[in-house]
Amino acid sequence: xxxxxxxxxxFKGVGHGNISIFPDDNCEPFSLDSxxxxxxxxxxxxxxxxxxxxxxxxxGTVNVADNGTLIAALKLPEGYFSMPLSxxx
Amino acid sequence: MKxxxxxxxxxxxxxxxxxxxxxxxxxxTVRTAASLKTGNSQDVLTSFYQLAIxxxxxxxxxFDFKSSLLAIKAKTDPTLWNSLNxxxxxxxxxxxxxxxxxxxxNYRFKSxxxxxxxxxxxxxxxxxxxxxxxxxxxxxxxxxxxxxxYLKTLNNDVTDSNFVAASNFFNSQGVGNQxxxxxxxxxFRDTLNKELQRYSAFNRLSLAQYQNHLQSSYDSLSKIVExxxxxxxxxxxxxxxxxxxxxxxxxxxxxxxxxxxxxxRSNLELHLKATATFDDDxxxxxxxxxxxxxxxxxxxxxxxxKNAQRKSVLEIKGGLSENYIMSGMYSDEKxxxxxxxxxxxxxxxxxxxxxxxxxxDPRSGNVLGFISIKSNFDWLNAARKYLAAGAGx
Numbered sequence: 001x002x003x004x005x006x007x008x009x010x011f012k013g014v015g016h017g018n019i020s021i022f023p024d025d026n027c028e029p030f031s032l033d034s035x036x037x038x039x040x041x042x043x044x045x046x047x048x049x050x051x052x053x054x055x056x057x058x059x060g061t062v063n064v065a066d067n068g069t070l071i072a073a074l075k076l077p078e079g080y081f082s083m084p085l086s087x088x089x
Numbered sequence: 090m091k092x093x094x095x096x097x098x099x100x101x102x103x104x105x106x107x108x109x110x111x112x113x114x115x116x117x118t119v120r121t122a123a124s125l126k127t128g129n130s131q132d133v134l135t136s137f138y139q140l141a142i143x144x145x146x147x148x149x150x151x152f153d154f155k156s157s158l159l160a161i162k163a164k165t166d167p168t169l170w171n172s173l174n175x176x177x178x179x180x181x182x183x184x185x186x187x188x189x190x191x192x193x194x195n196y197r198f199k200s201x202x203x204x205x206x207x208x209x210x211x212x213x214x215x216x217x218x219x220x221x222x223x224x225x226x227x228x229x230x231x232x233x234x235x236x237x238x239y240l241k242t243l244n245n246d247v248t249d250s251n252f253v254a255a256s257n258f259f260n261s262q263g264v265g266n267q268x269x270x271x272x273x274x275x276x277f278r279d280t281l282n283k284e285l286q287r288y289s290a291f292n293r294l295s296l297a298q299y300q301n302h303l304q305s306s307y308d309s310l311s312k313i314v315e316x317x318x319x320x321x322x323x324x325x326x327x328x329x330x331x332x333x334x335x336x337x338x339x340x341x342x343x344x345x346x347x348x349x350x351x352x353x354r355s356n357l358e359l360h361l362k363a364t365a366t367f368d369d370d371x372x373x374x375x376x377x378x379x380x381x382x383x384x385x386x387x388x389x390x391x392x393x394x395k396n397a398q399r400k401s402v403l404e405i406k407g408g409l410s411e412n413y414i415m416s417g418m419y420s421d422e423k424x425x426x427x428x429x430x431x432x433x434x435x436x437x438x439x440x441x442x443x444x445x446x447x448x449x450d451p452r453s454g455n456v457l458g459f460i461s462i463k464s465n466f467d468w469l470n471a472a473r474k475y476l477a478a479g480a481g482x
Contacts, residue, residue, distance in 0.1 A: 012170040012171070012175065013170070013175050013176075013216045013217065014175070014176060014216065014217055014218065014219050015220075016219075016220075018225070018226075018229045020229070020232070020233050020236075022236055022237065022240055022247055022252075022256075023237070023240055023241075023245040023247065024233070024237050025245075029229065029233050034171075034173070035171070046246070046247050046248050047247060048247040048252075048256060050232070050236075050256065050259065052225075052228075052229060052232075052259070052261075052303070054220040054222065054307060056215045056216050056217075056218060056220060079307060079311065079399075080220075080222070080261055080303060080304055080307035080308075081261050082259050082260055082261040082303065082304075083260060083261065084256050084257065084260065086247065086248075
């Protein structure tokens with residue numbers, strides 16, 4: 001059964017992020033130059049998200065929600081980052 | 090009465106700054122932009138808030154509160170943090186308001202000062218610098234392709250320890266466990282090498298060079314931004330213990346410029362400063378502003394040590410200042426006076442600095458020292474957020 005999974009990338013000031021989700025059969029990598037949310041239909045299972053980018057003011061966050069319920073979160077440090085986040089749908 | 094009034098105003102300003110804004114949970118971030126700036130540059134232009142207790146052990150204790158106009162405005166309008174609004178609010182980002190109360194050695198009230206500062210040139214503000222990293226898109230393509238292909242050989246099991254090791258190869262330095270080239274699963278190393286060869290941008294790089302390529306690109310760019318000039322002008326208005334307004338006026342300007350581009354661990358900042366102060370001439374009757382002193386300072390702030398996160402943790406500033414008494418000179422004074430000045434700054438925590446100021450008068454041979462405590466920022470707010478988020482669990 002597929003579920004609506006949303007990926008929310010948030011930060012203050014100026015920044016950008018490139019996000020990939022593995023396995024990537026159902027979602028292409030995407031880039032965001034401002035805070036935003038993308039929603040995907042994902043099968044139940046384990047996933048790994050990778051985010052790479054720069055936020056220049058106060059760090060940022062990545063939140064993964066399953067039908068609106070937060071299932072994983074990651075704090076991003078200020079400056080350059082490339083980090084993984086595991087989640088289960 | 091007026092001193093109490095000012096104290097209340099001071100407390101209100103502090104409260105307004107620390108009062109918790111109802112931010113959504115995903116705004117719970119504790120790191121700050123200003124943390125990467127030098128302690129010296131935070132004194133010249135405060136990014137958000139600064140609380141300070143000056144001359145802790147001396148006869149001129151002072152309590153300072155500084156806030157950028159943006160930090161005050163954002164307390165009532167959090168949308169100012171959004172990138173577009175934030176970038177647009179150039180004046181508010183570069184305008185700082187300060188309140189200061191001075192006490193004597195017996196903790197008796199001496200004076201209040203309200204100050205305004207504006208950065209005419211502020212090219213070192215990384216918060217509005219759009220970092221475009223060299224070949225970032227290509228770097229991500231290599232990462233995506235190599236991880237995806239490798240994952241298929243592991244039945245798409247992202248929890249497989251080999252895949253986790255492969256994924257962690259792409260972690261930035263200091264974040265989690267970054268897998269070294271030597272510890273990469275051999276099959277993944279082959280896949281990654283093949284992907285690298287497909288992109289002319291990287292086919293001459295070793296795996297380690299590719300791994301750190303974006304970090305290096307960011308470090309180089311941020312070094313260039315940190316060294317850009319900062320030029321501020323300021324005006325301070327002082328009222329004394331007798332309640333009289335404008336018992337002192339001060340107009341000043343400061344200039345900062347980083348000097349070394351290619352050193353991630355230390356740096357040197359040129360610091361120039363000029364001030365004109367007008368105070369009461371105590372030799373004449375009544376209240377006036379007839380005693381005028383013009384001062385210039387030229388020196389360097391040496392960022393001796395930065396930590397792994399490129400935050401300055403130890404700084405020493407040294408220079409010469411010249412004081413010229415324009416008017417109201419007292420009988421035991423000389424018209425022009427040179428002094429040597431130095432400040433040692435130690436960063437105790439992310440937000441807390443302890444500056445130790447030293448002044449040397451070569452004519453009298455006197456050495457004076459002042460120790461202070463300065464907190465750049467809403468550390469109370471951050472602590473509340475940290476506790477509210479249950480980070481201590």
